[in-house]
Amino acid sequence: MSASILVVEDEDPLQxxxxxxxxxxxxxxxxxxxxxxxxxMVTEERPDLILLDWMLPGISGIEVCRLLRARPETxxxxxxxxxxxxxxxxxxxxxxxxxxxxxVKPFSVPELLARVRTILRRxxxxxxxxxxxxxxxxxxxxxxxxxxxxxxxxxxxxxxKLLEHLMQNPGRVYSRAQLLxxxxxxxxxxxxxxxxxxxxxxxxxxxxxxxxxxxRTVRGIGYAFDERFxxxx
Numbered sequence: 001m002s003a004s005i006l007v008v009e010d011e012d013p014l015q016x017x018x019x020x021x022x023x024x025x026x027x028x029x030x031x032x033x034x035x036x037x038x039x040x041m042v043t044e045e046r047p048d049l050i051l052l053d054w055m056l057p058g059i060s061g062i063e064v065c066r067l068l069r070a071r072p073e074t075x076x077x078x079x080x081x082x083x084x085x086x087x088x089x090x091x092x093x094x095x096x097x098x099x100x101x102x103x104v105k106p107f108s109v110p111e112l113l114a115r116v117r118t119i120l121r122r123x124x125x126x127x128x129x130x131x132x133x134x135x136x137x138x139x140x141x142x143x144x145x146x147x148x149x150x151x152x153x154x155x156x157x158x159x160x161k162l163l164e165h166l167m168q169n170p171g172r173v174y175s176r177a178q179l180l181x182x183x184x185x186x187x188x189x190x191x192x193x194x195x196x197x198x199x200x201x202x203x204x205x206x207x208x209x210x211x212x213x214x215x216r217t218v219r220g221i222g223y224a225f226d227e228r229f230x231x232x233x
Contacts, residue, residue: 003120004028006047008038008064009082010056014105018051021109022116026141028182035059039067042074049120051112052099054083062097069098078119082107132167135230137206137214139167148206158183159202163225166215171227173218199223 007018010033022029030047032038035056042050050068054061061081068074081099101115132139136149144160146153155163161183166174174182176192184190199215207213214229 003048003124004030004045005116006038006041006050007031008035008050008056008061009033009053011053014082017109018112021113025113025116027116033057035061035064038064042068042077046074047077048124049078049080049116051080051082051116054081065097065099078123080112080115080119132164134167134170134214134225135212137167137230139164146206148211151208153205155202155205158198159205162198163202163206166223166225170225170229173221173224175222179222195223 005022005027007015007022007029009015009018009031012033015031015033019029019031030041030045032041033056036058038050038052052061052064056064059067061083065079065081068077068079075098078100079098080101080103082103082105084105100119103112103115130140130142132141138147139160140146141164144157146155146160146163162179165179165182176195179195180190180192184194199217203213203215206215212229214226216224216226218224
């Protein structure tokens with residue numbers, strides 16, 4: 001799974017707990033403890049889902065939710081509110097502000113992960129599907145296996161993650177910097193040329209002989225998984 005989740009939570013232990021468990025599920029996670037920082041982070045990279053604490057320093061979670069719902073570009077981003085308020089009136093208030101779901105602290109991590117999966121499956125099935133397919137190419141997230149027709153394609157963990165990210169959004173062009181952030185992570189310094197090297201290796205592994213290359217180079221920008229791959233000409 002490689003859906004993106006933004007965690008807006010000011011309690012450090014809870015930040016660590018959520019980050020660890022969400023990353024263990026395969027999600028890409030960004031974290032902030034400030035409501036003011038959440039807005040530009042959503043604009044910079046729209047997440048697939050937001051875990052939003054009700055009580056934040058400065059701008060509250062309720063106000064962040066209200067602001068996100070007021071903007072056309074963010075009004076449909078799924079939001080799960082995290083709060084210590086268990087009263088029915090407060091739950092109604094959170095949901096009426098625009099939250100998709102509501103979970104009371106302290107909460108069960110398995111329950112939270114189940115709710116995350118349910119919402120992501122509803123809005124973007126490919127974000128949580130075990131298998132991605134395009135033409136004769138199959139990527140199985142569960143077994144970490146890639147097949148090209150009957151042929152088993154051997155990939156490194158980095159190449160697998162790179163292909164998974166590109167296949168999940170066919171036709172979308174990613175810059176080298178975006179791929180570095182997503183595949184390698186922001187905490188690791190890697191030169192952008194490294195992306196070219198790994199894409200080159202990935203192409204050699206995926207396409208042999210006269211097999212069609214599923215990866216498209218967009219000159220001066222980056223790479224995309226060809227949305228026409230596997231379709232009749």
